[in-house]
Amino acid sequence: MLLTVSFVSCKKKKPEDENQPPVDQFKNGLLVINEGLLQQNNASLSWVDLSDLSVNNQLFEQKTNRQLGDVANDAIRYGNKIYILVSVSSTVEVLDANSGKSLKQISMVYNNTSKQPRYATTSHGKVFISCFDGYVDVLDTTTLSIINRIPVGANPEEIVHNNQYIYVANSGGLSYPNVDSTVSIIDPIIETEIGKIVVGKNPTRLLFDNNNNLFVITQTGLNTINSQLVKVDIQTQTVATIYPQQVMQMTKMNNYFVLNILQGNHSTIQLFDPQSGSIVNSNFIDASLFSTYYGAQFDASKNKLYCFDAMSYVYSGYVREFDTNGNLIRNIKVGLNPSKLIIYE
Amino acid sequence: MKFSFVAVIAVLLLPQFLFAQEEKKVQELEELEVVVTKLNRYYVDSTNVYISREEIEAMQPDDLGEILKKVPGVNVKSYGGLGGLKTISVRGLGGQHTNLIVDGFLHHQTQTGQVNMGAIQMDVIEKVQVQRGGTSELLVPPSAQLAGNVIALETFLNTSPKIPLQQKLISKFGSFGQIDQHYLLKIGNSKVYGGGYLKYRTAHGAYPYSIMNYQTVEKGIRKNNDFTDLNGGFNMRVHPVKNHQFNFFTTYLSSYQGIPGSIVFYNDLAKQKLSNQNLQIKGDYQGKVSIFNYRLHYAYTADSLFYYDPDYLNAAGELKAIYLNKMHDIGLNISFKAGKLVTFNAGTQGLFSRLNSNQLTEIVPQRQHFFSYFKTYFHYKKWEVVGQIGHQHVTELTQSKTHSKLNPFVEAKWSITKQITLVTYYRNSFRMPNFNELYYSSVGNLNLKPEEANQVSFGLSTTLLDRNRIYLGFQANGYFQRIDNMILTIPTKNLFVWSIQNIGKNQVTGADLIASLSWNFAKRWSLQTTINYTYQQSLDISDKNSPSYRNLVAYSPEHISNMDLSIQYHKFGIRVSSFHSSHRFALNENIAANRIAGFSSYDLSVFNRFEIDKNNAIRLQLTVKNFTNAWYAYVKNFVMPGRHFLFTFVYEFI
Numbered sequence: 001m002l003l004t005v006s007f008v009s010c011k012k013k014k015p016e017d018e019n020q021p022p023v024d025q026f027k028n029g030l031l032v033i034n035e036g037l038l039q040q041n042n043a044s045l046s047w048v049d050l051s052d053l054s055v056n057n058q059l060f061e062q063k064t065n066r067q068l069g070d071v072a073n074d075a076i077r078y079g080n081k082i083y084i085l086v087s088v089s090s091t092v093e094v095l096d097a098n099s100g101k102s103l104k105q106i107s108m109v110y111n112n113t114s115k116q117p118r119y120a121t122t123s124h125g126k127v128f129i130s131c132f133d134g135y136v137d138v139l140d141t142t143t144l145s146i147i148n149r150i151p152v153g154a155n156p157e158e159i160v161h162n163n164q165y166i167y168v169a170n171s172g173g174l175s176y177p178n179v180d181s182t183v184s185i186i187d188p189i190i191e192t193e194i195g196k197i198v199v200g201k202n203p204t205r206l207l208f209d210n211n212n213n214l215f216v217i218t219q220t221g222l223n224t225i226n227s228q229l230v231k232v233d234i235q236t237q238t239v240a241t242i243y244p245q246q247v248m249q250m251t252k253m254n255n256y257f258v259l260n261i262l263q264g265n266h267s268t269i270q271l272f273d274p275q276s277g278s279i280v281n282s283n284f285i286d287a288s289l290f291s292t293y294y295g296a297q298f299d300a301s302k303n304k305l306y307c308f309d310a311m312s313y314v315y316s317g318y319v320r321e322f323d324t325n326g327n328l329i330r331n332i333k334v335g336l337n338p339s340k341l342i343i344y345e
Numbered sequence: 346m347k348f349s350f351v352a353v354i355a356v357l358l359l360p361q362f363l364f365a366q367e368e369k370k371v372q373e374l375e376e377l378e379v380v381v382t383k384l385n386r387y388y389v390d391s392t393n394v395y396i397s398r399e400e401i402e403a404m405q406p407d408d409l410g411e412i413l414k415k416v417p418g419v420n421v422k423s424y425g426g427l428g429g430l431k432t433i434s435v436r437g438l439g440g441q442h443t444n445l446i447v448d449g450f451l452h453h454q455t456q457t458g459q460v461n462m463g464a465i466q467m468d469v470i471e472k473v474q475v476q477r478g479g480t481s482e483l484l485v486p487p488s489a490q491l492a493g494n495v496i497a498l499e500t501f502l503n504t505s506p507k508i509p510l511q512q513k514l515i516s517k518f519g520s521f522g523q524i525d526q527h528y529l530l531k532i533g534n535s536k537v538y539g540g541g542y543l544k545y546r547t548a549h550g551a552y553p554y555s556i557m558n559y560q561t562v563e564k565g566i567r568k569n570n571d572f573t574d575l576n577g578g579f580n581m582r583v584h585p586v587k588n589h590q591f592n593f594f595t596t597y598l599s600s601y602q603g604i605p606g607s608i609v610f611y612n613d614l615a616k617q618k619l620s621n622q623n624l625q626i627k628g629d630y631q632g633k634v635s636i637f638n639y640r641l642h643y644a645y646t647a648d649s650l651f652y653y654d655p656d657y658l659n660a661a662g663e664l665k666a667i668y669l670n671k672m673h674d675i676g677l678n679i680s681f682k683a684g685k686l687v688t689f690n691a692g693t694q695g696l697f698s699r700l701n702s703n704q705l706t707e708i709v710p711q712r713q714h715f716f717s718y719f720k721t722y723f724h725y726k727k728w729e730v731v732g733q734i735g736h737q738h739v740t741e742l743t744q745s746k747t748h749s750k751l752n753p754f755v756e757a758k759w760s761i762t763k764q765i766t767l768v769t770y771y772r773n774s775f776r777m778p779n780f781n782e783l784y785y786s787s788v789g790n791l792n793l794k795p796e797e798a799n800q801v802s803f804g805l806s807t808t809l810l811d812r813n814r815i816y817l818g819f820q821a822n823g824y825f826q827r828i829d830n831m832i833l834t835i836p837t838k839n840l841f842v843w844s845i846q847n848i849g850k851n852q853v854t855g856a857d858l859i860a861s862l863s864w865n866f867a868k869r870w871s872l873q874t875t876i877n878y879t880y881q882q883s884l885d886i887s888d889k890n891s892p893s894y895r896n897l898v899a900y901s902p903e904h905i906s907n908m909d910l911s912i913q914y915h916k917f918g919i920r921v922s923s924f925h926s927s928h929r930f931a932l933n934e935n936i937a938a939n940r941i942a943g944f945s946s947y948d949l950s951v952f953n954r955f956e957i958d959k960n961n962a963i964r965l966q967l968t969v970k971n972f973t974n975a976w977y978a979y980v981k982n983f984v985m986p987g988r989h990f991l992f993t994f995v996y997e998f999i
Contacts, residue, residue, distance in 0.1 A: 037932070039606070039607040039609070039982060040607075040932075040981060041607075041610050041982055042938060044938075057938070065561060066558045066559050066561060066610075067558050067559050067610055069611055070609045070610060070612070088609055088612065089609055089610050089611040090611070091612075105611065113614065114612055114614055116658065133658050134658070154659070154660055155658060155659075172660070174657065174658050174659040175659040175660040175661075178660065311892065312891075314893075314933065315891070315893065315933075315934045316934060316938075
């Protein structure tokens with residue numbers, strides 16, 4: 001029996017050591033939110049020190065002595081706090097933005113059912129969180145508790161604001177093929193839905209341009225078919241333009257949008273002028289640099305575009321840094337499925 | 346040695362050749378019967394592993410999956426304890442490459458392509474035979490002749506009663522609310538007999554667990570893990586005249602269980618339920634006329650699944666998914682001898698499947714799958730050579746698509762002495778995408794190709810000792826496999842939108858060792874031990890530029906071993922059983938974040954058998970499973986139960 005035990009304890013090679021030195025202060029770096037993979041409990045935070053490009057993939061664990069949970073879908077910094085939405089674990093993790101220490105773990109459960117928080121935006125001292133059960137939760141940033149639930153459409157996804165109202169995309173994805181097709185408008189002061197705009201089937205992503213036009217990505221299938229970009233006139237609450245491109249992701253970069261557009265089976269990364277409604281550079285970034293383009297985030301203060309590569313969703317991901325001309329500056333290996341950054345000066 | 350290799354694209358299986366080191370008893374129609382061994386409880390021949398009723402009783406497994414983890418080359422993925430899903434891979438080939446044969450009939454599910462080994466209960470099973478790639482037995486369905494691997498079960502119903510009325514009553518009481526009640530009977534004689542069984546099993550399944558959350562041990566109770574099932578069957582066998590035999594079987598299973606899912610940190614609200622009904626009606630006619638043996642079989646299976654999620658966040662506020670998979674299976678096998686040296690064997694089988702589901706509103710998947718083979722078996726002195734050419738023709742009626750392919754198989758055995766045999770084989774096989782992979786709502790991929798497998802194996806088996814008081818058998822194998830067009834489920838648009846694609850290639854290199862000893866070392870004293878070891882390197886060779894190129898495939902440990910030791914005084918015995926697995930990875934990228942620790946688990950049992958008189962006996966057994974209370978998982982975040990108990994009472998009237 002001892003012989004058999006010894007068989008199983010021998011190893012050919014040791015996996016890569018991931019123990020990382022602790023991070024004392026957040027400065028001149030990137031806090032990367034890695035979604036992780038479903039049912040793996042492996043959502044994580046990576047700290048990228050831009051001074052020496054060192055990476056710590058166990059930041060959350062080192063700061064809290066526990067794991068982040070299952071699928072960190074979004075994160076946002078507001079004041080001195082960071083709010084991380086962990087969808088399958090159904091929690092909101094609140095961290096001190098300077099030290100990274102845990103301030104509170106908020107359980108997102110209602111009537112004994114997981115609310116599955118998806119995306120967050122902030123307004124009037126509150127964090128508004130879209131929850132997949134059809135509500136937008138209002139989180140008081142002082143008491144760190146949910147103070148209101150605003151009913152919206154089905155399976156709300158991305159949520160944004162334009163300094164006046166909050167807009168949330170009601171996807172209805174779980175009722176496929178009978179999906180939702182609206183964007184809800186919420187007044188952040190009275191915390192109530194005040195209207196809905198019909199934008200097209202299965203809206204998921206929202207983005208305002210500098211002229212207060214709302215752009216929405218809709219799709220008529222759950223797979224990557226028939227996605228489209230829709231421009232909404234929020235004054236008339238109607239669809240102004242539907243663009244023919246199959247847009248998968250969009251990121252604002254100064255006056256432009258960086259779009260991930262499917263052409264056949266190939267992904268392209270193009271530069272779009274939302275004011276003229278035209279593509280200004282159809283090969284802005286070489287898409288072959290990516291295994292799985294997974295969105296981007298722009299650092300306006302340094303004019304850097306950070307693009308995420310999910311590496312087929314099952315390998316350690318990369319943050320790929322570009323200048324505003326689409327030139328690659330560097331690649332930074334992080335955790336599994338990076339999808340969001342919090343940038344520290 | 347006048348034979349042509351051209352003609353030897355196939356063969357036979359001389360009935361006599363079945364198991365080289367076993368005693369065979371010759372009866373009428375003996376060639377159609379599975380030969381019963383007299384020797385060990387766990388024994389081997391040149392390519393197969395056999396586990397007998399005695400071994401199953403001593404082990405008291407919850408299900409077939411727990412038995413199969415003891416077989417070298419078989420890697421079990423267990424998602425939980427009693428009632429939990431268990432899938433297997435054999436020498437690196439996924440479970441859908443393995444045919445499960447029960448009493449000579451294919452046990453199949455076209456929707457998922459494989460059978461849940463956790464749903465096959467063992468109280469009614471008399472023998473398990475695991476055939477890893479090599480020759481299939483005579484007259485088993487053609488699908489099994491062409492499959493990558495075969496697991497054959499023989500049930501209590503498949504053998505004639507030892508006395509005119511043979512009965513058995515089994516009661517079990519175990520941890521986590523487990524109660525099993527089981528009654529079996531057989532009545533008749535060797536000419537005409539019938540049998541039946543009925544089993545009720547229930548457990549609340551709420552076992553405590555511990556799991557590491559970074560550097561802290563987190564404790565919890567597994568919720569929504571309840572399980573109840575009712576399982577029954579009966580059969581009739583008639584020998585109207587010499588050399589002709591009719592069999593009729595029917596079985597029914599109804600189960601209802603919670604689905605605990607993986608342990609999700611900070612969220613233990615799983616409420617999903619699954620119920621399953623499975624009805625099988627099977628019959629065959631076996632005959633022997635002159636030099637011809639033949640078997641004609643038909644089987645009907647209706648398998649329904651009902652999945653219920655009361656918290657699904659759609660407009661209805663719940664998800665009720667209903668699936669009904671119906672299959673008709675008809676086949677014919679023939680074998681005949683051509684002289685003393687050569688036997689031919691051929692067969693054809695049609696499998697007609699249909700799936701109805703409320704989740705597939707615009708489509709009703711239907712498939713016709715035809716299997717044919719021709720085999721020649723040549724036996725000359727110390728040599729046995731088998732050549733087989735198989736053909737499969739599949740029509741997806743839903744898509745009007747067809748797939749046709751030849752599957753060659755060759756095997757050569759050389760019995761150097763009576764005790765030592767060398768064997769080598771090459772087998773080509775494939776498995777079709779299952780209905781879920783093709784059609785599952787918005788995830789399925791209609792363009793999937795079959796997953797291809799090629800196997801090469803070299804083995805040595807030897808019976809070092811085989812006397813009245815001692816048996817020592819040994820088997821060693823080395824193998825190389827290549828799997829192309831692997832069907833993998835991967836995220837596509839984001840983590841919540843998955844798709845199924847042919848994107849993988851695996852290369853498997855392995856070796857397995859089996860040593861089995863039975864020894865009556867003193868008057869009334871006996872010892873029984875089996876040691877198994879598997880080394881397997883299952884590598885991802887899909888893409889040279891991938892971070893996981895030549896990394897171990899997910900959930901493929903390099904080392905698995907087990908050792909079982911029983912010491913018995915007369916009818917009283919003690920048994921210690923161990924199982925060891927090296928670490929594995931949850932994803933193909935072999936980094937620390939994906940590493941799942943290796944583990945060892947140990948079971949201990951004490952048993953006694955009281956013979957009240959010639960025909961009445963009682964058997965009592967207490968089993969402590971995982972007695973070291975190890976916390977371990979085969980699958981990441983699916984923690985197995987810690988120490989638990991099972992008390993078994995068996996009353997036999999034989």
